[in-house]
Amino acid sequence: MVKLRELRDTLDRQEETRLSPYAARSTQAIRRRFEERIAEGHRQEFAVDADRILHSRAYTRYIDKTQVFYLIDHEHISHRVLHVQLLSKIARTIGRYLRLNEDLLEAIALGHDIGHPPFGHDGERILSALCRDHGIGPFLHSVQGLQFVDQVEKQGRGLNLSLQVLDGILCHDGEVHQERLAPEPEKTFARLAEEIRRKMADPDLSLKPMTLEGCVVRLADTISYIGRDLEDAITLNLVRREDLSDNVAQRLGRTNGVIVYSLVADLIAHSFDKNYVGYSPEVGRALKELKQFNYDRIYNNPRIKEETSKIEGMFAAMFARFLEDIRHRRLASPIWGDFLNSMDQAYLKSHQPGEMVRDYLASMTDAQFLRRSQELFFPQPLPARFA
Numbered sequence: 363m364v365k366l367r368e369l370r371d372t373l374d375r376q377e378e379t380r381l382s383p384y385a386a387r388s389t390q391a392i393r394r395r396f397e398e399r400i401a402e403g404h405r406q407e408f409a410v411d412a413d414r415i416l417h418s419r420a421y422t423r424y425i426d427k428t429q430v431f432y433l434i435d436h437e438h439i440s441h442r443v444l445h446v447q448l449l450s451k452i453a454r455t456i457g458r459y460l461r462l463n464e465d466l467l468e469a470i471a472l473g474h475d476i477g478h479p480p481f482g483h484d485g486e487r488i489l490s491a492l493c494r495d496h497g498i499g500p501f502l503h504s505v506q507g508l509q510f511v512d513q514v515e516k517q518g519r520g521l522n523l524s525l526q527v528l529d530g531i532l533c534h535d536g537e538v539h540q541e542r543l544a545p546e547p548e549k550t551f552a553r554l555a556e557e558i559r560r561k562m563a564d565p566d567l568s569l570k571p572m573t574l575e576g577c578v579v580r581l582a583d584t585i586s587y588i589g590r591d592l593e594d595a596i597t598l599n600l601v602r603r604e605d606l607s608d609n610v611a612q613r614l615g616r617t618n619g620v621i622v623y624s625l626v627a628d629l630i631a632h633s634f635d636k637n638y639v640g641y642s643p644e645v646g647r648a649l650k651e652l653k654q655f656n657y658d659r660i661y662n663n664p665r666i667k668e669e670t671s672k673i674e675g676m677f678a679a680m681f682a683r684f685l686e687d688i689r690h691r692r693l694a695s696p697i698w699g700d701f702l703n704s705m706d707q708a709y710l711k712s713h714q715p716g717e718m719v720r721d722y723l724a725s726m727t728d729a730q731f732l733r734r735s736q737e738l739f740f741p742q743p744l745p746a747r748f749a
Contacts, residue, residue: 366403366404367402367403367404369404370403370404370405370406373388373406374387374388374389374406377389377463380461381461381462381463382460382461382462382574382635384462384574384636384637385460385461385462385463385574385575386408386462386463386466386526386573386574386575387463388406388407388408388409388463388465388466389407390526391407391408391411391524391525391526392524392525392526392550392551393522393523393524393525394522394551395522397522406465407465407524408463408465408466408468408469408524408526408527409465409469411465411466411469411473411521411523411524411527412465412468412469412472414521414523415469415472415473415476415511415521415523415527416472418476418510418511418515418521419515420476420510420511420514420515420725421472421473421476423725423726423727424441424442424443424446424475424476425441425443425727426441426727426728426729426730427441427442427443427478427479427480427482427727427728428441428442428480428481428482428728429441429442429444429445429482429587429590429591429594430482430591430594430660430661430666431594431598431666432480432481432482432484432485432728433669433728434598434666436597436598438594438597439594439597439598440590440591440594442475442478442482444590445475445586445587445590446471446472446474446475448586448587448590449471449474449579449582449583449586449587450467450468450471450472452582452585452586452622452626453467453468453470453471453575453578453579453582454467454468454471455626456578456582456626456629456630456633456639457575457578459630459634460574460578460630460633460634460639462574462575462578463573463575466526466527466530466573466575467575467578467579469523469524469527469530470526470527470530470531470534470575470576470579471579471582473507473511473523473527473530473531474507474530474531474534474579474583475503475507475534476507476510476511476531477502477503477504477505477506477507477508477509477510477531477724478503478506478724479501479503479506479723479724479726480723480726480727480728480730480731481673481728481731483661484667484670484673485673485677486501486502486503488673488674488677489501489677489720489723489724490502490565492677492678492681493716493720496681496685496716496719497716498714498716498717498720499562500562500565501720501724502561502562502565503724504531504532504533504534504535504561505532505558505561505562506720506721506724507531507532508528508531508532508558509721510721510724510725511523511528511531512528513709513712513713513721514705514709514721514725517704517705517706517709518705518706518708518709518710519706519708525549525550525551525554525572526572526573526575526576528554529549529554529571529572529573529576530571530573530575530576530579532554532557532558532561532569533557533569533570533571533572533576533580534571534576534579534580534583535568535569535580539584539649539650539653540580540581541640541641541643541646541649541650542638542639542640542641542646543570543571543577543580543581543638543639543640544570544577544637544638545570545571545572545573545574545576545577545637545638546570546571546572547572547573548572549572557569574637574638574639577638577639578639581629581639581640582626582629584625584649584653585621585622585625585626585629586622588621588625588649588652588653588656589615589617589618589619589620589621589622590618591656591660591661592618592621592652592656592660593617593618595656595659595660600659600660600663600665600666601659601660603616603617605655605659606652606655607651607655609647609648609651610648610651610652610655613644613645613648614645614648614649614652621652624645625641625645625649628641628642628645629641676731676735676739677723679735679738679739680723680731680734680735680738681719681723683695683738684696684697684718684719684722684723685715685716685719688702688715688718688719689715696734696737696738697718697719697722700722701718701721701722701725702718702722
C-alpha cells in the first residue's frame with residue numbers, strides 16, 4: 363500500500379521543476395507553531411491553510427455579508443461569498459498560466475476579506491470611527507482579517523496559518539489601483555507585526571505582499587469585483603452599459619464576462635516569466651477609468667446610501683450597549699452568549715473591552731446585526747400567557 367506522506371513528498375519535489383522560479387514552494391511555508399500532524403500528514407502546507415480557512419466560522423459568515431448593495435432584497439445581487447469564490451477561481455487561473463502555487467493563491471483568496479464587518483465598506487467606515495472614538499485605533503478589514511484567524515478563531519487560539527497566507531491577507535488592498543506589483547520577499551513574523559502597526563498608524567499605507575501569489579491575488583481582487591459590481595448596478599437600474607466610455611468598452615468590454623477575460627488575458631501576457639505581475643499600459647489605464655466610473659456612478663451613488671445614517675446610529679448604539687454589558691458583566695447580553703463565553707482566557711486577558719466589542723460587531727452578518735438591533739432597541743411581542 364502506498365504511503366500518503368511519500369506522495370506528498372513527491373508533490374513537493376515536483377514543485378521544484380513544475381513551478382516558476384518566482385513561485386512560493388509549499389516547503390517554504392512558515393508557521394508560528396510547529397504542528398507534527400501537518401509535518402507528517404499528506405496535505406501540502408498551503409493546502410492545509412486553505413482548508414482551515416474554508417472550515418472556519420469566519421468563512422461561514424461570508425454567506426450573509428453584502429459586497430456593495432446592502433438592504434436590497436434581490437436574489438441576483440452579489441454577496442461577499444460569491445466575490446471570494448470568483449477571486450479564488452480567477453487567481454488560480456492566472457496562477458496556472460504563470461506557474462505559481464495554486465494552493466497559496468486559493469488560501470489567500472479565500473481569506474482576504476474575512477475581516478469585513480456587516481454592510482461592506484460603509485460598515486467598515488462607521489465601525490472605524492467608533493473604534494477611534496474609543497481609543498483602540500481605526501478599523502481596517504485587512505488587519506481585522508488577521509485578528510480573526512490569529513486571535514478569534516478556535517475560541518481565541520487561532521488557526522496557526524502560514525506567514526505567507528497572513529501576509530497576503532494583510533496586503534491585499536484591492537481598492538488601491540495598481541498596474542504593476544512586485545513582491546517584497548524575506549519577511550518574518552516580526553516584520554508582519556511591524557507592518558500591522560504601521561498600517562494602523564497610517565491606514566493609507568500601501569503594503570506589498572511577500573510572494574508573487576499575494577501580488578496576483580491583490581490585482582485579481584479588482585478583476586473579480588469590477589465587472590460584477592457593474593452587472594449588479596445594471597440589474598438595479600443604477601447605470602446602463604451604454605454609459606461606459608468607448609475606451610473602456612473597446613479595451614475591456616461592456617459585460618462582466620468580457621471584462622474578466624480581457625483583464626486576465628492581458629495580465630497573463632504581460633506577466634509571464636517575470637518577477638512581477640502587471641497589465642499593459644493601455645489596459646491599465648482603461649481599468650483605472652472603469653474603476654473611477656464605478657466609484658462615481660455606483661459606490662458613491664446617493665440612491666444606495668439612503669439607509670446608511672440609520673445603520674450608523676445602530677452601530678453606535680450597539681457599541682455603547684455591548685461595552686457597558688462587558689464592564690458590568692451582564693452575562694445575559696448577546697456579546698457574552700454569542701461570543702465571550704466561548705473564548706479562551708488568553709483572549710479575555712489580552713483584549714480591552716472596546717476590542718472585544720469591535721471583534722463581536724465585525725463578526726456579525728448583515729442579518730445578525732439587524733436582528734440584534736431589533737431585539738435590543740425595539741419593543742418585542744410578549745407571550746400571550748405568563749406562567
